[in-house]
Structure formats: structure tokens, C-alpha cells
Amino acid sequence: MPETTSTDSLxxxxxxxxxxxxxxxxxxxxxxxxxxxxAAAMHQIIDRFIAFATPKxxxxxxxxxxxxxxxxxxxxxxxxxxxxxxRKLGKLPAATIREEYALEYGTNTVEMHQDAIHPGDRVxxxxxxxxxxxxxxxxxxxxQRLGGEVVGFxxxxxxxxxxxxxxxxxxxxxxxxxxxx
Numbered sequence: 001m002p003e004t005t006s007t008d009s010l011x012x013x014x015x016x017x018x019x020x021x022x023x024x025x026x027x028x029x030x031x032x033x034x035x036x037x038x039a040a041a042m043h044q045i046i047d048r049f050i051a052f053a054t055p056k057x058x059x060x061x062x063x064x065x066x067x068x069x070x071x072x073x074x075x076x077x078x079x080x081x082x083x084x085x086x087r088k089l090g091k092l093p094a095a096t097i098r099e100e101y102a103l104e105y106g107t108n109t110v111e112m113h114q115d116a117i118h119p120g121d122r123v124x125x126x127x128x129x130x131x132x133x134x135x136x137x138x139x140x141x142x143x144q145r146l147g148g149e150v151v152g153f154x155x156x157x158x159x160x161x162x163x164x165x166x167x168x169x170x171x172x173x174x175x176x177x178x179x180x181x
Contacts, residue, residue, distance in 0.1 A: 061079065
């Protein structure tokens with residue numbers, strides 16, 4: 001069942017900075033750089049991700065470019081698991097598979113090395129933000145095409161008003177902070 005952690009005891013909640021009109025007018029950007037500057041907040045985030053992931057017995061952590069790397073790599077290290085990047089088109093050096101996904105105006109593409117996941121691998125996908133869910137769903141399709149099973153998603157922030165969970169039906173999702181407006 002999808003879950004969201006209460007912000008009451010999460011240090012990161014007090015550190016996220018709202019930046020109005022970035023990257024364009026009318027957008028209220030949730031800046032996580034103060035969270036990244038706090039070792040205590042990062043430890044707390046990774047500890048909560050570990051608590052969510054451990055019962056799912058993952059064999060691989062996948063992080064989505066670029067801020068998914070920031071949270072995914074320490075999670076992988078703490079769990080003694082391999083870390084696999086999902087990158088934007090043209091950024092990986094070896095043979096890749098790719099998935100296109102819809103944006104508000106157009107499309108984008110993500111890639112993964114074609115030897116990164118093997119049949120039977122159990123995968124947690126990590127990113128900083130769940131918005132519309134397009135990138136996360138594309139990463140999930142990459143994992144599945146290589147024979148892996150996505151056993152959960154972790155995000156620091158969910159923008160609930162964008163309904164990203166609809167792009168990930170029946171998936172187990174942990175979002176530590178949720179903003180509904």
C-alpha cells in the first residue's frame with residue numbers, strides 16, 4: 001500500500017526552501033539544496049529509505065538522473081547493494097536501452113545500460129521528486145524490459161496535486177514529504 005511519512009519528525013521538512021517563479025513565472029520550486037547541506041537530514045532520509053526498502057529484499061538500487069543519484073547511492077552503500085543509474089539520452093557510454101515519456105509539451109527519453117539489470121533482480125527506484133510520474137514510470141519500464149522486478153519507489157518529495165501516483169498504479173511508493181497545493 002502506498003505510504004507517506006509524517007513531516008512532524010523529518011528534519012528535511014524544515015530545510016526545504018520555496019523559490020517562487022523558478023524556473024519560470026508561476027512555479028513554486030522546492031529547493032532541496034539546504035537538505036543536502038545537512039548531514040543529519042541526509043542520515044534521517046537514508047534511514048527511512050532503508051526501513052522502507054529492507055523488507056522488500058532488493059538486490060539493486062536504481063537512481064534517476066540526477067538527484068536520484070544523490071539519494072540512491074548512499075542508500076545502495078548502506079544496504080551493500082549495487083547502484084545503477086538511469087540517465088538522460090546520450091549520457092551512458094555502453095550499449096543502452098531507452099524509454100520515451102511524455103512531458104507537458106513534448107517528450108523526453110531516459111536510458112539504462114542493457115547489462116545493468118538481470119532477470120530476477122529486485123529493484124528499488126529512487127528519485128528526489130514525484131511529480132507527474134512520467135520519469136519514474138519510464139525507469140520502471142526499463143527495469144522490466146531487462147527482466148527485473150520493481151519492488152518499490154522512494155522519493156523525498158511528492159507533489160500530490162500533480163497525481164504522479166496514477167502513473168505508478170499498484171506500486172509501493174514511499175514519499176517522505178507531500179505537498180498537495
